[in-house]
Amino acid sequence: MALVLTEEQRLLQDTAKDFLANNAPVAALRKLRDEKDPLGYSPDLWQQMAEMGWASIILPEAYGGLEFGFLGLGVVLEESGRTLAASPLFASAVVGASAILLGGSEEQKQALLPAIAGGELTLALALEESNHHRPTQISTTATAQGDSFVLNGSKCFVLDGHSAEQLIVVARTSGGDRDSSGLTLLLVERDTAGVSCQRTILMDSRNAADITFDNVTVPAANVIGQVDRGWEVLEPVLDRGRVAIAAEMMGVALEAFERTTAYLKEREQFGQLIGSFQALQHRQAHIQSEVELCRSVLLQALSTVDDAPQELPLLASLAKAKLNELAKRVTNEAVQMHGGIGVTDELDIGFFLKRARVAMQVFGDTGYHKDRYATLCGY
Amino acid sequence: MEDLENFRLEVREWLQANCPESQRQPMKREDQYWGGRRGKFPSEDAKLWFERMRDKGWTTPEWPKQYGGGGLSPQQGRILKEEMQRINARTPVYGIGIWMLGPAVLEYGNEEQKQKHIRAIVNGETRWAQGYSEPGAGSDLASLQCRAEDKGDHFLVNGSKIWTTAADKCDWIFCLVRTDPNAKKQEGISFLLIDMDEPGVSTSPIPLISGESEFCQTFFDNVKVPKENLVGELNKGWSVAKALLVHERKLMAEMGSDSPRKVLVPNAAAREYLEFENGKIADARLRSDLVDYDMQMQAVALTHFRTFEEKAAGVRSAAGMVMKYVGTEAEKTKSELLLAIMGSRGLGWEGDEFTAQEIDTARLWAMSKAMTIAGGSSEIQLNLIAKNVLELPQS
Structure with a gap:
């Protein structure tokens, strides 16, 4: 570590x-x-x-x-x-x-x-089925049929869903519609008959899609892990994804933060650099303190993946929740401190603001991870 | 790495053999030993434990051996701390001398000062007070007025210092005094060591909202201080003070994790004072406040570790600069959260209707308000981050 x-x-x-x-x-x-x-x-x-x-x-x-x-x-x-x-x-x-x-x-x-x-x-992970991250709430079904499974259902917010050659689909093979048991991961070629894919244009100008599966036949050899026990693979995969996207969000937040600090040192109002105003200094200084905390959390979460995977759920939720909050605060303050130019498309700051909002929803928003963290802590 | 593991085993064995059973029990405030001429050991075991640790140099594990310290590397020091925590071994002696003055003298003092003062701190012979703030100079430390006039072979000191912790029980006080009244604010300040038994030194305690009065005001009325008590150069006391403030900030950030009293933590308090439904705290708002606090505290603790690792690796970052601010703010949040969790049980001030822990919690809540003021208020910390880390223009 x-x-x-x-x-x-x-x-x-x-x-x-x-x-x-x-x-x-x-x-x-x-x-x-x-x-x-x-x-x-x-x-x-x-x-x-x-x-x-x-x-x-x-x-x-x-x-x-x-x-x-x-x-x-x-x-x-x-x-x-x-x-x-x-x-x-x-x-x-x-x-x-x-x-x-x-x-x-x-x-x-x-x-x-x-x-x-x-x-x-x-590849792309076809997981989400509603507007909030609920990784066990899966109603897409995979029904065994001889040496194959037949896939039916629809997925949304599939990152890279429109461009990936193969999809890893989370489907229900047994159990109730909120159970973590009874899930199965299947590898599906995106151009298989019955797969229809609609790219969605999101605010961050990146890549996501809605995908439906209509009687799609998938060979049983394409199951990843064991049938009904997909959660054992999916949960650590999601945690790795959470830590990874938190690392990306650190970059998004830092860049927006540093660009804003630089602007405070060049923009003049009332005959002074606006960075000399204490009202702005204290807000940026507070963010600096949050950046330092997030840095430690992120480093710990990243090394936990390799060195102490048993602690990963707690650290992944900590990192995702903390970086969600940081990215939200930093990008909002970046726009505000840039003033009028901050809300123009000409300035790049808006791109950071929008990417932050999409990343915040990936694999669980702040509320999801705080709830999970509390549950893992036993309260 | 292997050497460190061997060291850990040696330490473990030594502690096992030398730390009396009674010194592994949770400590009450009256169990602390602070050393000094007026210091009393709370028990025979405490004395034995202190002497054994002193003889190893482990009252100040990382100080040089030649002045009585333990001569340990930062990594070894950390291992000793961990091993002591593992068996709940009590800190054998507390003191501002260990936390603050010692490191400053080691860095800025001359050989005689090191021989005289460092050894006395290691041996628990002197208890130190800090004299920085003045009634008219709180956050704006550089505007202090307490003056020391050059009288040839000595300085003549006049003025007063406030928030001098436990000064009525101390032997010596280190002070920032003005030695050049004509210089600009932070120039013309010197760092002086003053024996509190000298004629003209007096102290009076200040009662606080917590009901305690560990802080004092200390007065200097024509006090003669020998020239040899000047640490660092004349009129250059500011750099000594700055080095010391770093230690103070680190200390205040650490207080939560290294508190001498075993105090209630919010997570445990929730189990005792809140209703649960299906394994979750029923009050959704308190549950959410608790998780916010726990996450923040874990982030602060990790950052604390990071500053340590960075120091060992010789890496510089801004993490150390934010610790005082985030650490003390988190402590304040914790106290407010405890009160909210305990409801009316958290309001008890004295008497037998409340447990000692409940009363302690209420009093610590009041004390926590001082933590974001003392040692450079949160607002000052933000100013410093804006100036030194973000390098924002100064008005």
Whole structure:
């Protein structure tokens, strides 16, 4: 467990910062949005990221991975949060790769992980069915039929759902509609007959979709983990995703915060720099203190994934709740302190504000994680 | 790493053999030993425990061996602390000398001062008070007025200091005094050590809203102080004070986790004073306040660990700069939360109708209000973060 980055991790962070500043600045996202890019990210950029090993940071060397652990992943995600880089990094290299790694058979790992590592295979987790994160409230069904399952139901807020080649679908094979038991994870090719996918345009100009499954036949060999026991894989996968998105949110928040501090040092009103006003100083200083707390929480959560997975649920909820609050506060203050220009599309700050709101909903909002944390603490 | 593990085993064994059973019990305030000429041991075991720890240098584990300290590395110091916590071993001696003056003298004092004062602190022979704030200079420390005139072989000190903790029980006081009245605010200040037995020094306690009066006002009326008691250079006391404030802030941030009294924590209080339904606190608002507090406290504790790891790794960050602010604000939140959880049981002030713990909680609540004022108020902390971390323009 470490709360300080190693030399190696700092180098990776510097490399990521340079690469993203040159190849995926906020302007790149703005361009994807303005040109209504059908894919929502640049495949060339993703290939370059994969060549640098980012698609395989958390994967063992045996599957073509970099084996750099979650702290390594964290610094890359944080830097990609700073430039709002759109890529399959989260959905494929974190969530998808973790599902295969934690739940897949040896055969599945051999077949899929090297392809993920190479940036050739993209994945998406088809989980949510309502407007709030309720990971056990699943009514999409998978019914056994000979050597196959037949899938019926609909999913929403599927990150990268419209662009991923394969979907990891959370379906109910038994149990009541709120039970954590009776869930099964199935790997489904997105162009299988009966899968229909509708891209949704969200405020952050990134990539999500609604997907329906109408009598989709999936071979039983595509089950990830065990039938009815998908929750044992899904819960740790979600926790890894929560910590990872928290790292991205740290980058989003820090960038918005630093841009705002810089603005306070150049904007003049009433003949003075507005940064000299104590009303603004104290608000930024308070955020700095929250940034420091969130930094410690995030580092601990990232190293918990690798070193103490039994404590991950508590740390993942702590990190997600804390970073949700930080990202919300920072982006709101960023807009307010920029004043009129803060609400124009011309300034990038709005992009940070909008990305923060989407990220806050991913895998559980603040209320969800506070409730979970309290429950884990026994009250 | 292996050396550290061996060290841990040695420490564990030594503590097991040398820490008397009675010194592993929860401590009440009257069980604390603060040293000094007027210091009394609460028991024979406490004396034995103190002497054993003193002989190892472990009353001040990380101070240099040549002045009687333990000579431990930060990592070893941490291990000792953890092992003591593991068996609930009591802190053998408390004191501002250990927490604040010692580190400052080690950094800024000359050899004679180290020989004289450090050893006396390690041996528990002197109890120190701090003389910074003045009635007219609270948060604005640099505007202090207590003056020391150069009289050739000595300084003549006149003025007063306020919030001098337990000064009526102390032997020595370290003071910031004005030595050059014409210099700009924070120039012209010097750091002086004053023997409280000198003629002209007097103290009077100040009753607080908590019902306690551990703070005093201390008066200096033509007190002669030998020149050798100046720490650091003349008129450069501000840099000594700054170094010391860092220690004070760290200390106040730590107080919650290292409190000498075993006090109620909100999570435990909830089980005792609140209704539960299906395993959850029935009052949704209190449940939500409690989870906010628990998360904040865990974040503060992790940040505390981070500052330690950063120090060991030689990494600089802003984490240390925010600890005083977040630590004391969290303590205040905790006290308010405890009162809310306990309802009318949290209001008892004295008498047998309330448990000692309930009365302690109410009094600590009142005391917690001082924590965000003393040692640089929260507002001052935010000013410092704005200036030193964010480097915002100053008006």
